[in-house]
Amino acid sequence: MPPSERVAIYGGTFDPIHRGHIEALDAVFDRMGWSRVVLMPARVQPFKVGVRSSSAFDRYAMAVLATHDDPRFEVSKLELEREAVSYTVDTLEELREACPDHALEWVIGDDNLAMLPKWKSLDRIFELANFVVLAREASAELPSHLSSRVIAAEARGASGAIVFAGNPRIEVSATDIRRRVAAGEHFEDFVDRRVAEYISRNRLYLPEDPS
Numbered sequence: 001m002p003p004s005e006r007v008a009i010y011g012g013t014f015d016p017i018h019r020g021h022i023e024a025l026d027a028v029f030d031r032m033g034w035s036r037v038v039l040m041p042a043r044v045q046p047f048k049v050g051v052r053s054s055s056a057f058d059r060y061a062m063a064v065l066a067t068h069d070d071p072r073f074e075v076s077k078l079e080l081e082r083e084a085v086s087y088t089v090d091t092l093e094e095l096r097e098a099c100p101d102h103a104l105e106w107v108i109g110d111d112n113l114a115m116l117p118k119w120k121s122l123d124r125i126f127e128l129a130n131f132v133v134l135a136r137e138a139s140a141e142l143p144s145h146l147s148s149r150v151i152a153a154e155a156r157g158a159s160g161a162i163v164f165a166g167n168p169r170i171e172v173s174a175t176d177i178r179r180r181v182a183a184g185e186h187f188e189d190f191v192d193r194r195v196a197e198y199i200s201r202n203r204l205y206l207p208e209d210p211s
């Protein structure tokens with residue numbers, strides 16, 4: 001039976017959410033046939049354990065501010081409310097139970113491809129979902145043993161596939177935005193206006209006061 005809906009789930013640290021996240025997704029939303037996008041801020045990303053990030057509250061607030069007037073987007077607290085490291089497989093198991101007849105499509109930037117074989121329970125993830133890969137880097141390589149999973153968007157089923165989204169690349173990163181804020185450089189063009197205000201008002205990403 002074909003899925004009743006295709007739902008995109010966009011996981012990340014979102015520290016902060018920026019134009020690269022939103023515009024890359026926006027460019028492919030219709031072509032992918034998604035009904036909505038669920039932004040899924042991670043409590044702790046498995047590959048960023050021990051890396052300091054802004055609070056879950058701030059990251060959630062910025063994701064909401066950047067998307068709340070666009071009915072295609074929602075922001076989930078599911079990973080933020082889970083105590084442990086945020087594994088995609090656990091999130092997908094929960095979503096699968098909540099929406100048994102939806103196709104779940106986990107969205108990643110192509111900078112994640114090289115690490116994909118290290119994701120926890122990757123085989124199970126492929127039973128639960130497709131991956132939709134956004135173009136981000138000039139050269140990103142898919143590990144060769146996964147290449148048989150690559151399929152055109154129109155030909156994909158409800159799970160098990162890797163689809164390259166073919167969006168225009170948008171060279172924005174959260175790392176660069178945090179660096180710019182800390183250095184007092186212009187950063188406002190890279191984030192939603194409301195996110196820029198939130199960062200300034202809450203003094204995020206500024207170097208620590210030595211006093």
Ligand code: ATP
Nearest residue numbers: 012013014020024108109134136170172173174175
């Ligand atoms: P950081 O620089 O702190 O590592 P980031 O900019 O990569 O952050 P994340 O929140 O870690 O942002 O990214 C969440 C997801 O969005 C990841 O899959 C990442 O590859 C993807 N992504 C981030 N920026 C872009 C972009 N400019 N174009 C396409 N995908 C992106």
